[in-house]
Amino acid sequence: MIEKRDFYINGRWTAPAAARDYAVIDPSTEEPCAVISLGDRADTEAAVAAAKAALPAWRATAPEERLAYVEKILAIYKERYEEMAEAMSLEMGAPIDFARSEQAGAGTWHIENFIKAAKDFEWVHPLGDGTPGAMIAYEAIGVVGLITPWNWPMNQVTLKVIPALIAGCTMVLKPSEEAPLSSLLFAEFIHDAGVPAGVFNLVNGDGVGVGSQLSTHPDIQMISFTGSTRAGKAISIAAAETLKRVVLELGGKGANLVFADCDEKAVKRGVRHMFENTGQSCNAPSRMLVERSYYEKALEIAAQTAAETQTGNPREPGRHLGPVINKSQFEKIQGLIESGIKEGARLIAGGLGRPEGLNKGYYVRPTIFADCTPEMTIMREEIFGPVLSIMPFDTEEEAVAIANDTPYGLTNYLQTQDPARTNRLLRALDAGMVVANGKSRGAGAPFGGVKASGRAREGGRWGIEEFCDVKSIGGWVE
Numbered sequence: 001m002i003e004k005r006d007f008y009i010n011g012r013w014t015a016p017a018a019a020r021d022y023a024v025i026d027p028s029t030e031e032p033c034a035v036i037s038l039g040d041r042a043d044t045e046a047a048v049a050a051a052k053a054a055l056p057a058w059r060a061t062a063p064e065e066r067l068a069y070v071e072k073i074l075a076i077y078k079e080r081y082e083e084m085a086e087a088m089s090l091e092m093g094a095p096i097d098f099a100r101s102e103q104a105g106a107g108t109w110h111i112e113n114f115i116k117a118a119k120d121f122e123w124v125h126p127l128g129d130g131t132p133g134a135m136i137a138y139e140a141i142g143v144v145g146l147i148t149p150w151n152w153p154m155n156q157v158t159l160k161v162i163p164a165l166i167a168g169c170t171m172v173l174k175p176s177e178e179a180p181l182s183s184l185l186f187a188e189f190i191h192d193a194g195v196p197a198g199v200f201n202l203v204n205g206d207g208v209g210v211g212s213q214l215s216t217h218p219d220i221q222m223i224s225f226t227g228s229t230r231a232g233k234a235i236s237i238a239a240a241e242t243l244k245r246v247v248l249e250l251g252g253k254g255a256n257l258v259f260a261d262c263d264e265k266a267v268k269r270g271v272r273h274m275f276e277n278t279g280q281s282c283n284a285p286s287r288m289l290v291e292r293s294y295y296e297k298a299l300e301i302a303a304q305t306a307a308e309t310q311t312g313n314p315r316e317p318g319r320h321l322g323p324v325i326n327k328s329q330f331e332k333i334q335g336l337i338e339s340g341i342k343e344g345a346r347l348i349a350g351g352l353g354r355p356e357g358l359n360k361g362y363y364v365r366p367t368i369f370a371d372c373t374p375e376m377t378i379m380r381e382e383i384f385g386p387v388l389s390i391m392p393f394d395t396e397e398e399a400v401a402i403a404n405d406t407p408y409g410l411t412n413y414l415q416t417q418d419p420a421r422t423n424r425l426l427r428a429l430d431a432g433m434v435v436a437n438g439k440s441r442g443a444g445a446p447f448g449g450v451k452a453s454g455r456a457r458e459g460g461r462w463g464i465e466e467f468c469d470v471k472s473i474g475g476w477v478e
């Protein structure tokens with residue numbers, strides 16, 4: 001059993017103020033694999049005090065100096081990459097090959113993109129032509145609280161910690177109590193990179209404890225949060241009294257518009273994307289809308305793709321899916337599959353219960369519903385499991401209206417080979433991110449949504465700006 005009870009406060013591994021053990025469950029066995037501590041108010045206070053004390057010196061360092069620390073963190077991450085992949089595979093059930101390529105890879109990818117963005121970042125620049133002495137300066141917002149979820153642990157942690165360091169902020173990270181092992185390892189990387197004491201602090205805890213203590217703390221200037229829309233609302237309310245900046249990266253219910261002129265891999269790609277990470281991605285394309293003339297063909301490909309999808313032990317190599325994170329997610333997903341059946345959607349793959357041969361572990365059958373209608377629960381609620389809902393449409397206008405008829409607005413997807421329609425719909429779909437034909441959004445592009453998906457813009461230059469206040473200067477002497 002891994003024992004990781006200490007927190008990282010003021011440059012040291014520190015025992016919790018009060019003993020509150022919390023078992024980390026391996027979702028593939030349903031058994032504890034590690035024990036951590038849940039922090040108390042005294043731990044949060046110690047971490048915030050350390051971050052506050054470290055702020056003046058850290059924000060005064062030259063950006064190049066801060067960047068040098070980030071480059072060291074990246075080098076250590078790369079050296080200990082395998083440990084990072086194994087930690088995530090254990091804590092949240094990502095199959096080891098996926099943990100290596102995607103989960104651990106997301107961390108290095110973001111750090112590299114931030115390094116590039118930081119090199120081009122203009123910390124102080126003229127307002128414009130014809131306004132002599134008028135300058136714009138980007139300055140660290142101050143002490144920040146970072147609260148992250150379990151589904152893409154290092155993706156989220158690097159999207160917050162790295163730009164905060166680059167901007168000159170000091171911080172307290174509270175990773176998800178469900179998947180804390182990767183963050184504890186990341187804290188070791190930061191320590192070994194020699195980041196000054198107090199700049200980065202980590203306190204484990206739950207939402208009602210350390211999470212809300214950070215959200216209400218008068219010495220914290222900003223909360224950057226990724227997780228559920230429910231917790232995002234609670235944090236916004238909690239943070240209102242101290243008028244913090246609150247940056248929220250929340251859930252999604254992405255639409256994937258498949259036109260009859262799509263490329264031949266479009267449906268397969270959409271199904272695979274939906275199932276990736278066992279459906280536990282906020283940007284999953286969970287509603288597939290298919291032009292009616294292509295509908296039967298699309299269902300055939302989708303059912304075939306689901307039938308080819310294997311589920312199994314995350315410690316074994318291969319492209320299979322792992323379990324979902326925990327019992328309550330497993331039960332929530334089962335409940336939503338049941339609602340799909342009851343509300344009249346047609347099951348064309350998967351269904352209730354575990355996949356054949358798996359009697360233990362939070363494994364869910366890769367599931368596809370056809371003939372869905374927009375008002376069904378499975379078309380409206382974020383399922384966060386390997387469950388795809390498909391329905392037909394007749395016109396482009398109808399497809400866009402259905403896609404946009406959701407409280408969420410994180411990512412939408414489009415499959416068509418018509419160039420004019422591609423660009424028209426990339427603008428018509430309401431979302432922070434829209435992607436056509438399986439293309440990449442590009443290195444350093446901002447990640448974030450609109451509406452109930454939150455309005456964060458994480459990654460690259462935009463991700464650094466979020467941790468800055470903009471100072472407007474008059475009378476600058478050239």
Ligand code: NAD
Nearest residue numbers: 148149150175176207211212227228231234249250251282
């Ligand atoms: P969650 O909201 O329950 O927890 C996320 C984090 O917030 C955890 O660290 C948790 O301890 C903390 N937390 C919970 N309640 C809190 C409160 N009241 N105050 C302060 N902190 C609190 O979410 P989860 O179950 O860990 O993650 C799944 C959800 O996160 C899904 O809905 C998913 O869509 C969303 N998510 C969104 C993104 C995105 O980028 N938009 C990324 C990952 C996950």
